[in-house]
Amino acid sequence: MNPRTTAILAVLALVLGAFVYFHEIGGEAERKAAQENEERIHPGLDQDDVEAIELTTRDGIAARFERHDGSWALVSPVEGPADSVALDAMAHALTTLQRMGSVAEPGDLAQYGLDEGARIVRFEIGGTSRGLRIGGPTPVGGHTYVARLADDDVGYVETYRINAFDRNLDDLRERRIFRFAEGDVRTLRVSWHEGDHEVEVALARDERGEWQMGAPLVTRADQRTVHDLLSDLAFLRAKGFVDERTPAIEAALADPLLRISWTLEGDHLERSAKIAGPFEDALLVEAEDGRVFRIDVERRDDWKTRINDYRDKMLSEFDVSSARRIVLGFADEDARSTRHLTAGLAESGWTSETPDVDPDRISELVREFASLRAEDIVADEMGPDELGSLGLAPPRVEVRIEGEAMEDGSRPLLANVEIGNAVEGRGLFARRGDESTVYVLPQSMADRIPISEEALMRQPETPPAAEGDPGKGPSDGPGADPLEGVEIP
Known part of the structure; x- marks a missing residue:
């Protein structure tokens, strides 16, 4: 074949292919959009251009809503902010509602519920008023008859698409009370x-x-x-x-x-x-x-x-990943001396000196103190006798958690907490090591924070809750109230 002829045929093929693509394939979306627009009850409108909507609500109240600077407001029968989501849904329905079919010769509109008893929704765009009449249901198919206010052309639409207009007045008002983040x-x-x-x-x-x-x-x-x-x-x-x-x-x-x-x-x-x-x-x-x-x-x-x-009730708060050492000081039974236990974080996990404590137990304890929040404040200051009755003078256990050693060998102090007695019905008493305020931790903490070396060696258990008191855990049991006579703010 002549090379010139071949080239001409190739060009024609390209042109034909481009025509098919842009007209038949590329133009399909445009044709579909144009067809959908023609099927709309109110073609050629944009929901963002709707300036006002008037309707009688489901509870029989005539209401008018207007949009200013992008926000909807109720202007009648009372004034106030409107629910923008609900009003935007109405504007969307009014401008995009598509007819699923039409009645060729409608005749008497009463048979479609489109006479004087029809629900009417009016809306304004660019100062021009338009409206939608909503009639009764179709005999079959789950549709509803509708017509424009401007003419008597009867069509029917899917009923669920007009549910936006079936609302009580309160449902169209802004229910948000405080306008701040x-x-x-x-x-x-x-x-x-x-x-x-x-x-x-x-x-x-x-x-x-x-x-x-x-x-x-x-x-x-x-x-x-x-x-x-x-x-x-x-x-x-x-x-x-x-x-x-x-x-x-x-x-x-x-x-x-x-x-x-x-x-x-x-x-x-x-x-x-x-x-x-x-x-x-x-x-x-x-x-x-x-x-x-x-x-x-x-x-x-x-x-x-x-x-x-x-008031602040955080006894300790730190990034758990920054903890490198924990020191526990347990008072002996006669409260005359304190036995210290030290554990450090190594590559293999937490390791302790004598006695050998389960690394998971130490890890759980560090996590507890990474965000230890009291339930309440008992008193800003107490005397020695009152502190002693709570197990805080001396404390049952002192907990110090430290971070990575610095160049001079010192370590940042992440937590310094003193723990006292656990008293049923009160909780677990505690205070920061550097202040006098006495706090009480939730009763549930009594089993998770050991107040003796023996308790540390035991794995924490979750005892069955006492009937009517799901928060109860082990405690020192009932007895004389250690706070009797103490004024709690």
């Missing part, structure tokens, strides 16, 4: 009534982002308590709305259970809220903008109302 809060004040006076705890983040208490004491705050409070508030959702502030509502809010004030990062404006009640079957929350919500009354137990709840 836990990490954005910089200062926090929490107050409540104790008897005839008000108690206030003032907290602030330091330069490391850790919470410190400024009043009524200057001390480190309990990071977990503050985190849990802010997280609970950030995710708190209303179960109902109070649109009319009756005298009874005002009276309840005037005597709140809790007052909360906060500032946010980069903003010195202090915002405040109240939690009050119970009122009827709910608690009331007055948000920073004055709106009032109803929440489940069971939430009352979620918020702490003791000063000690907000």
Whole structure:
């Protein structure tokens, strides 16, 4: 064959192939999109362009919603933020709803439920009002009859695609109460009534982002308590709305259970809220903008109302991988001398001098002290006799955990904790080695932290819980209360 002819045929083949690809294959997606657009009840519209929606809700309330700066708001019958997810779903349905079929000669619209009794959803785009009429179900197929407001063309759509319009008014309102993220809060004040006076705890983040208490004491705050409070508030959702502030509502809010004030990062404006009640079957929350919500009354137990709840209760905290040595000092029975046991971390694991302790037991103990948090604070200071009654003068066991040796031979101190007696119904008493405050650990810690050399040599067991007290473990048993006469804050 002539080379020139071959070249021409090759070019034609390429052109034909390109035509087939771009027209038949590449154009398939465009043709499909165009067909889907033609099948829409309202073709050629974008859900992001919907500016307003009006409808009568399932509970029979005429409501209007408007979108401003990307956020939906309820403007009638009351004003307030709307649930953007629910309203976006409506806007999506209005602009993308596809007919599954049409009625050629509809005749009387009443037979389709599209007469005066039809549900009507109006919406606005670019100042132009449009609308959707929703009628009754089709005889078969699980579809619903619909029509535009502008004409009487009857079609039917899949019923589940219009469920977005079948909502009560409260379901379309924003149920989120507090509009902040836990990490954005910089200062926090929490107050409540104790008897005839008000108690206030003032907290602030330091330069490391850790919470410190400024009043009524200057001390480190309990990071977990503050985190849990802010997280609970950030995710708190209303179960109902109070649109009319009756005298009874005002009276309840005037005597709140809790007052909360906060500032946010980069903003010195202090915002405040109240939690009050119970009122009827709910608690009331007055948000920073004055709106009032109803929440489940069971939430009352979620918020702490003791000063000690907000005080730091971490007895020791360190990266467990940094521990290299642990020294345990056990007091003898007459409390006149202390026997020390030292264990170090080698390549093969934890090894101890006489007596030989199971390496796993040492490893478990180090992990316990890597994040040892007390349950409560017993007292900021005690006398020798009171400390002795708790097994803290001298302590039943002293625990020192150290890190890697430095160039000068010294080791960083990771933990220094004194452990006392375990008392049934109270817990395990303890304090940091460098301070006078006495703490109590959960009862469950009594079996995991040995208070004698004999207990260290035993493998910890999980005894069956006593009936009605799943947290009980071994203890010194019942007897005279060592805290009798001690005032606990």
